[in-house]
Amino acid sequence: MRRVGDDVVDLDDPAIATTHVNERFVARVCAEPEREALASAPDRKLRLWSLFAAKEAAYKAIARGGPPLPFAHRRFVVADGLTSVGHGEVELSLCVTIDGACVHAVAWSGRAPPLARTGLLRSLETPGAAARRLLTSCLGDGIEVVRPPSPGSWDGYGPPAVERDGAPLDVMVSLSHDGRFASFAALIGIMALPAASDPSSKPP
Numbered sequence: 488m489r490r491v492g493d494d495v496v497d498l499d500d501p502a503i504a505t506t507h508v509n510e511r512f513v514a515r516v517c518a519e520p521e522r523e524a525l526a527s528a529p530d531r532k533l534r535l536w537s538l539f540a541a542k543e544a545a546y547k548a549i550a551r552g553g554p555p556l557p558f559a560h561r562r563f564v565v566a567d568g569l570t571s572v573g574h575g576e577v578e579l580s581l582c583v584t585i586d587g588a589c590v591h592a593v594a595w596s597g598r599a600p601p602l603a604r605t606g607l608l609r610s611l612e613t614p615g616a617a618a619r620r621l622l623t624s625c626l627g628d629g630i631e632v633v634r635p636p637s638p639g640s641w642d643g644y645g646p647p648a649v650e651r652d653g654a655p656l657d658v659m660v661s662l663s664h665d666g667r668f669a670s671f672a673a674l675i676g677i678m679a680l681p682a683a684s685d686p687s688s689k690p691p
């Protein structure tokens with residue numbers, strides 16, 4: 488099955504104002520080649536959070552459906568050009584878009600890129616509601632994001648799935664929110680695609 492994950496970062500969040508110069512954080516998050524590239528990056532903050540978002544996006548894609556996967560950021564290795572991210576033998580395509588202070592990473596398996604959007608939270612809107620609003624604006628009214636209970640997971644719930652009128656849709660979705668921004672990425676028709684189009688799938 489194809490997979491998708493996304494992550495959005497608000498570069499203006501005061502909580503990360505100086506994190507990019509915190510060497511202990513960088514060493515915990517980045518693999519050695521990433522640290523070398525970071526050292527010479529023209530915009531170190533942008534580079535670090537692009538890498539971070541890519542790793543979070545890949546984690547969401549890879550952890551889905553399998554046994555619990557501890558999140559070790561350094562084990563997710565992002566290619567220099569930010570076009571792919573690997574974890575063990577799994578390699579995902581990657582797209583990192585930057586719009587002002589909004590960094591959005593989408594990681595996916597298979598050829599066709601996912602549908603993806605970012606947007607600003609509205610006044611009094613919760614982050615989760617903003618991500619769901621963006622998704623609904625693309626998939627149409629009447630959809631609902633469901634997250635079944637999953638004891639042992641980090642927040643007690645499993646990854647998001649999409650339903651319409653109580654019936655599951657053939658869509659894999661990822662949601663994210665940070666600071667002023669929310670986002671989603673969605674692969675539509677994941678069950679319909681032949682396994683051969685998925686480079687991450689292994690032969691039986």
Ligand SMILES: CC(C)(COP(=O)(O)OP(=O)(O)OC[C@H]1O[C@@H](n2cnc3c(N)ncnc32)[C@H](O)[C@@H]1OP(=O)(O)O)[C@@H](O)C(=O)NCCC(=O)NCCS
Pocket residue numbers: 493494495543546547548550551555556557558559614615616618634640641644645646647661662663664665
């Ligand atoms: C899952 C994780 C990557 C989410 O990232 P985050 O930066 O905290 O939050 P984001 O805003 O980017 O994403 C939140 C969304 O991710 C989605 N999500 C939650 N768990 C998910 C999972 N396992 N897979 C995919 N998506 C998931 C949810 O839709 C959530 O939004 P919602 O609360 O509005 O429904 C992060 O919390 C994490 O690191 N988890 C792993 C913890 C870990 O390793 N624990 C060790 C024990 S195994």
